[in-house]
Amino acid sequence: MAITEIPGGHGWAVPLAVGDAVRLVNTFGSQVVDTWALARHDTSEYLSVEHTRRMIANLFPGQGDIFYSNRRSKMLSLEKDTAPGRHDMLFACCDKWLYQHYGCAPGHRTCRDNFLQALFAAGFDANFVPNPVNLWMNIPVSADGHVGIEPPVSRPGDEVVLRALMDVLVVFSACPMDVTPINGPDRTPRPVYAEVLVQAAS
Numbered sequence: 001m002a003i004t005e006i007p008g009g010h011g012w013a014v015p016l017a018v019g020d021a022v023r024l025v026n027t028f029g030s031q032v033v034d035t036w037a038l039a040r041h042d043t044s045e046y047l048s049v050e051h052t053r054r055m056i057a058n059l060f061p062g063q064g065d066i067f068y069s070n071r072r073s074k075m076l077s078l079e080k081d082t083a084p085g086r087h088d089m090l091f092a093c094c095d096k097w098l099y100q101h102y103g104c105a106p107g108h109r110t111c112r113d114n115f116l117q118a119l120f121a122a123g124f125d126a127n128f129v130p131n132p133v134n135l136w137m138n139i140p141v142s143a144d145g146h147v148g149i150e151p152p153v154s155r156p157g158d159e160v161v162l163r164a165l166m167d168v169l170v171v172f173s174a175c176p177m178d179v180t181p182i183n184g185p186d187r188t189p190r191p192v193y194a195e196v197l198v199q200a201a202s
């Protein structure tokens, strides 16, 4: 299937049938990608990082882990993860209020807007914005509970494969953050690319 480039700072939604997968490649290694999944039959069921943290008993998802919904159903598996860690399941996506907090001019792109726009473009709606899985986002947690905001440890070409365990809509946002170093020390959003891997008919 065709490869889709997601420009730095922009979003994209893709429907997956159960058994299909999407491969996401961190072209430059430095890009954080906020990732959501919603059940296509009922978007009030969504990938919940809060439920997932409980079900996998970890703050950080790794290869082989399952992402669960807010009804504790299995939604996606992290079938492949070539990066040496790490992904975040603690932080909300960036939004206009965060950029206001940093003193940015109005109109800054946000992952929240990217999520809503990509969802609408795909013909879906949402009553609220769930907290995402922030792929490649490096938010280390120290023993005293302090959370850091660090550049990714991923490398150019690192990839993940997310396999659908139900019919889902997956939404990606190549995060537009250019204030903190989460998209690398030069604080520059860059493109990533995605490829849908359709399950072979048996």
Ligand SMILES: [Zn+2]
Residues within 6 Å of the ligand: 034, 093, 094, 095, 110, 111, 112, 174, 175, 176, 177
């Ligand atoms: Zn963002």
